[in-house]
Amino acid sequence: MAQPDTVQGLVVAAHGRHYMVELADGTVRQCFPRRKRSEAAVGDQVIVTPAGADEGTIEKILERRNLLYRSDEMRTKQFAANVDQLLIVVATEPAFSDDLTGRALVAARTSGIAPIIVLNKADITTKLADARERLRWAIDLEVPVIELVAVDENATRDTLLPVLDGKCNLLLGQSAMGKSTILNALVPNAQAATQEHSRALGAGKHTTTTTRLYHLPEPYQGSIIDSPGFQSFGLHHLDDDDIRYGFPEFSMAPQPCRFSDCSHRHEPGCSVQELLEAGKIAPQRYALYTRLLQEHEAKNPW
Numbered sequence: 001m002a003q004p005d006t007v008q009g010l011v012v013a014a015h016g017r018h019y020m021v022e023l024a025d026g027t028v029r030q031c032f033p034r035r036k037r038s039e040a041a042v043g044d045q046v047i048v049t050p051a052g053a054d055e056g057t058i059e060k061i062l063e064r065r066n067l068l069y070r071s072d073e074m075r076t077k078q079f080a081a082n083v084d085q086l087l088i089v090v091a092t093e094p095a096f097s098d099d100l101t102g103r104a105l106v107a108a109r110t111s112g113i114a115p116i117i118v119l120n121k122a123d124i125t126t127k128l129a130d131a132r133e134r135l136r137w138a139i140d141l142e143v144p145v146i147e148l149v150a151v152d153e154n155a156t157r158d159t160l161l162p163v164l165d166g167k168c169n170l171l172l173g174q175s176a177m178g179k180s181t182i183l184n185a186l187v188p189n190a191q192a193a194t195q196e197h198s199r200a201l202g203a204g205k206h207t208t209t210t211t212r213l214y215h216l217p218e219p220y221q222g223s224i225i226d227s228p229g230f231q232s233f234g235l236h237h238l239d240d241d242d243i244r245y246g247f248p249e250f251s252m253a254p255q256p257c258r259f260s261d262c263s264h265r266h267e268p269g270c271s272v273q274e275l276l277e278a279g280k281i282a283p284q285r286y287a288l289y290t291r292l293l294q295e296h297e298a299k300n301p302w
Contacts, residue, residue, distance in 0.1 A: 006059060011044045012213040014079075021048055021056065031056040041067060042211045042225055043081040043168060066111045068170065071236040079211045080170050080225050085163075086113045089173030089182060090135070091120040092127035096174060098134060102288040103233040104172055105143065106246030110238060113170070115143050116163065120178040122147040137282035141249060150178045153185040160186060165220045168213075175229035183226050187214040190226070235292055236299050243292045249281050265290060 012028065013020035017038045021031045031048055033040060034057050040046055047060040068080045086108040090096035101117070108115040117138055122128055128147075135145055148159050160182070173179040183190050213225045235243070240263070244250060250264065250272050258269025275281045 006047050006049050008062075009046055009048050009056075010213070011040050011042050011046055011081075013210060014038075014040065014042050015210045019046075019058065021046060021058070023048075027054075029054050029056045031058050033058045039078075041078045041081040042213050043083060043223075045082070066113060068107060068111050068113065069237050070107075070230070071234045076237050079227055082168055083111070083113050083170045083225065084167035085169045086115045087118050087164075087169055087171050088115060089118045089120055089171065089177045089179045090131070091177045092124040092131045093121060094176055096131075096134075096177060098284055099288060099291075100174060100230070100233050101135075101138075102285060103235055103292075105138070106235060106238075106243070106288075106292070107233070109246050109248065110242045117143055117145045118160075118173075118182065119145055119147045120150050120182065123149045137285055140282070148182075150181040150185060156182060156185040161216065161220050164216060164224060165222055167222045168225065169222065170225045170227060172227055173229060177229075179226070179229060183214070183224065186224060187217065190214050234295075236295060238292070238296065240293065240296060243289065243296065246292075247285065247289055249275070249285065252280060263293065265293070 007023055009021035009023045009029070009031075011019050012022045017032055019031045019033075019040055020028050022028050029048065029050065031046075032055075040058055040061055044064065045062040046058050047062065048056040049059055050056045064081045066081065066083060067078050068083060068086075069076055069078050071077065086104065088101055088104045090101060105115050107113075117135060119131055119135065139145055146159060146163070148156055150156050164186070171179055171183060211225060211227045213223050216222050216224060238246070244264070253271030253275055255271055257264070257267065257271045259267050262270050262272075264270055264272035272281065272286075276283070276286050
C-alpha cells in the first residue's frame, strides 16, 4: 500500500530515465526512478513521491501481469507492461517482413499477450491476395487478421475500437505500415499529446524512440500504447523452452517426441519433424524456430 506521502500512478511515456506518470486525478508528473537503473516501462503502475508542482520520484513498481522485451546480442530493452493485446500492423505495400511478424507473435505468446494482426492498405487490391496468402499460416493458428484502410478514419474507428475496448493494447509495426495513421484515427489528440510529452521529457528530435500510452476516446475504456517503428525484433532473452513454447503448432502432434529434451531439429522420433513433413507446420514458421535457436546458441555457446 502507498504511504500517506506517496501516490499511485500510471507510466504513460518513457524516455531514458525520464517518465511521465499520470495520477488518479488526471494530472501528469515528470518522474525519475529512485535508483540509478531505470526499470519502469510504459503501462506500469507505480508508487510516486510527488516533488514540487509537477515532478516526482518513482519509489516502487507494482506487480505486473507481463512485460514485453526486445533484445539483441548487445542489449535487452523492456518497453511495455501489463498488455492485454498486441496489434501487429502489416500492409499490402511496402512488403512486410514475415520474420518480424513471426517474432512478434512469439513474443506475444511467451508474454501471455493475445495477438491480432492488422492488415492495412486493403484497398490496394493488386497486392491484397498475396498479403492474405502470406498470412495464411497465422490464420491457420487462429490469430485474428483484421483488414482495413487506415486513411478511412471513420471505418478504422468503427472496426478497431470495439476490439480494443476495455483492454490495454500495444500497437507494433515496421515503419511505413501505417501505424501512425491508425493511431491518429483512433486517438485524434495523439499528436498533440505526443508533442506535450516530448517537451516535458526533453526528448526533442529523439521522440521516435519513445513509447507512449493513450486512453481510448469515450465511451470506450482501455488504452493503446504506441511503440517506435522497428526493422528488427530480437528475442535473445528467450531460452530454449521459451522458444519452443512460442510455437503453438508444435503441440498439435498426436504423440510426444521420443526424447523429452528434443530440439525438434535432428533427433529420431521427433513429432514436430513429422508434422513438418506432413505439411501441418508452415515451412517459414519452422525456419524461424531454427533461427531463434541458433541465435540463442550463439549468445550462450556453453
